Amino acid sequence: MFADRSSLARALTLRANDGVTEVIYLATHGDENAIGPGASVSISRTEFRNDFVAANAKGKVKGLFLGTCLTGNLSTAKFLLTGGAKLEWVAGYRQSVDWIDGSAIDMIFCHKLAAEYRANAKRKRGKLTSLQMAHKAASELAKLVPGAHAIYGFNIYFLNGTNVNCMYV
Numbered sequence: 001m002f003a004d005r006s007s008l009a010r011a012l013t014l015r016a017n018d019g020v021t022e023v024i025y026l027a028t029h030g031d032e033n034a035i036g037p038g039a040s041v042s043i044s045r046t047e048f049r050n051d052f053v054a055a056n057a058k059g060k061v062k063g064l065f066l067g068t069c070l071t072g073n074l075s076t077a078k079f080l081l082t083g084g085a086k087l088e089w090v091a092g093y094r095q096s097v098d099w100i101d102g103s104a105i106d107m108i109f110c111h112k113l114a115a116e117y118r119a120n121a122k123r124k125r126g127k128l129t130s131l132q133m134a135h136k137a138a139s140e141l142a143k144l145v146p147g148a149h150a151i152y153g154f155n156i157y158f159l160n161g162t163n164v165n166c167m168y169v
Contacts, residue, residue: 005043012055022130023063030068045079052085059086062130066092067106077157078164088131094153105148112137131158135167
């Protein structure tokens with residue numbers, strides 16, 4: 001939870017350096033250029049990226065799920081994935097999302113992703129990357145909630161060489 005930029009920066013630093021967290025889920029209000037807990041508190045995507053880069057200097061966090069309206073777009077993904085954040089993937093919604101629908105979709109994706117992480121921990125060989133697990137979780141989500149992509153524009157973006165690709169456009 002966060003109330004402003006400084007509390008978000010502290011939370012990111014704590015999670016990125018706890019030795020356990022590989023995926024950060026951030027649910028808040030958002031638009032194409034900013035996120036924030038309310039209309040009076042807006043954190044630009046540049047401020048967010050800079051705080052994320054500083055927090056994730058060791059590259060322990062591999063994935064970022066933005067459970068926010070309008071931030072799951074190619075522009076934001078490129079900005080984060082090529083801006084030094086050391087992420088393998090960024091997921092989010094390209095459209096505005098009803099908060100109840102969004103919360104349900106978020107829970108399903110997080111549940112499927114956690115199941116992939118648990119299964120991966122048991123594998124002796126053939127371990128999956130964070131991106132592969134996110135892709136599998138999103139595929140399971142798409143089976144249960146086809147509208148996640150079709151209506152709300154849920155996407156996962158990843159860096160492929162110097163290009164940012166999308167799994168669900």
